[in-house]
Amino acid sequence: MPTAEVAKRIKELKEKHNAIILAHNYQIEEVQDIADYVGDSFGLSQIAAETDADVIVFCGVHFMAESAKILSPDKKVILPVLDAGCPMADMVDVEGLRELKAKHPGVPVVTYVNSSAAVKAESDVCCTSSNAVEVVNSIDSDTVIFTPDKNLGSYVASKTNKNVIIWEGYCITHHRVEPDEVRKVKEAHPDALVLVHPETRPEVVALADHVDSTAGILRYVRESNHKKFIIGTEMGILHRLKKENPDKEFYILTPKLICANMKKTHLSHVLEALETLSPEIHVPEEIRIKAKRALERMLAIKG
Numbered sequence: 001m002p003t004a005e006v007a008k009r010i011k012e013l014k015e016k017h018n019a020i021i022l023a024h025n026y027q028i029e030e031v032q033d034i035a036d037y038v039g040d041s042f043g044l045s046q047i048a049a050e051t052d053a054d055v056i057v058f059c060g061v062h063f064m065a066e067s068a069k070i071l072s073p074d075k076k077v078i079l080p081v082l083d084a085g086c087p088m089a090d091m092v093d094v095e096g097l098r099e100l101k102a103k104h105p106g107v108p109v110v111t112y113v114n115s116s117a118a119v120k121a122e123s124d125v126c127c128t129s130s131n132a133v134e135v136v137n138s139i140d141s142d143t144v145i146f147t148p149d150k151n152l153g154s155y156v157a158s159k160t161n162k163n164v165i166i167w168e169g170y171c172i173t174h175h176r177v178e179p180d181e182v183r184k185v186k187e188a189h190p191d192a193l194v195l196v197h198p199e200t201r202p203e204v205v206a207l208a209d210h211v212d213s214t215a216g217i218l219r220y221v222r223e224s225n226h227k228k229f230i231i232g233t234e235m236g237i238l239h240r241l242k243k244e245n246p247d248k249e250f251y252i253l254t255p256k257l258i259c260a261n262m263k264k265t266h267l268s269h270v271l272e273a274l275e276t277l278s279p280e281i282h283v284p285e286e287i288r289i290k291a292k293r294a295l296e297r298m299l300a301i302k303g
């Protein structure tokens with residue numbers, strides 16, 4: 001089917017089922033263009049919590065759709081490609097986290113949303129890359145456990161006065177970026193600002209002009225008088241950056257900045273998801289209730 005026809009059919013089915021399509025900033029262009037909302041993990045979870053749609057089609061990775069289901073259990077939440085996962089989220093499990101908690105009794109656990117529902121259920125509060133510093137600062141304890149991203153954990157430790165016990169996980173996409181690549185691209189474009197995601201290594205963060213979530217990077221560029229930017233996050237974000245800022249120039253920090261899982265969802269999957277209302281995401285109720293507490297605490301800190 002031609003793209004325009006697929007898009008038309010998607011729109012019809014969306015109305016029929018009172019569905020909304022949420023897409024992460026890293027999704028492919030066609031999927032971003034068909035979505036009702038495109039955003040970062042925080043913004044999309046806020047919409048998932050507040051929407052009055054009956055069906056949420058989540059174009060992103062598994063943990064994002066799971067968070068939507070945790071927050072909106074009465075809605076049908078669909079992840080068009082069920083094996084679109086996040087390798088970082090798979091780097092922490094409940095048993096390992098329980099062991100770490102047992103070594104540090106009473107220390108609150110802050111868990112990045114890039115994690116399973118079961119891990120969230122073992123945590124005191126969640127955070128995203130847009131609010132990790134605020135969430136950690138809000139905790140009434142000098143020491144916190146931070147899972148699963150060691151790079152975001154290091155960034156948070158550098159921005160707060162807390163003692164942060166950091167889990168050894170990382171994003172296989174952002175962790176690939178080398179400080180030397182930053183130096184080279186800066187040499188090639190000396191008048192461009194370097195904007196990076198906090199999932200990059202501390203040595204990369206140290207060379208950046210600004211560190212932020214994907215929505216934060218979009219906001220920064222929108223509000224900046226600067227004209228040229230080197231982008232240190234997954235390349236899917238370039239679509240919105242270019243669309244929203246036609247007068248500005250963007251250079252991807254390295255072509256390695258591509259997340260295979262974020263690229264799995266195509267328009268044909270979105271159409272199929274709306275035709276079949278599947279694959280649906282389910283979360284066992286006892287886990288959901290505990291995970292919801294951790295997510296809602298986060299939403300209350302920065303809403």
Ligand code: 13P
Nearest residue numbers: 040041042128129213214
């Ligand atoms: P954001 O919350 O900044 O959109 O990031 C999500 C993510 O998976 C980054 O790799």
Ligand code: SF4
Nearest residue numbers: 086087088171173259
């Ligand atoms: Fe996970 Fe990294 Fe892909 Fe984000 S970019 S979904 S953290 S693997």
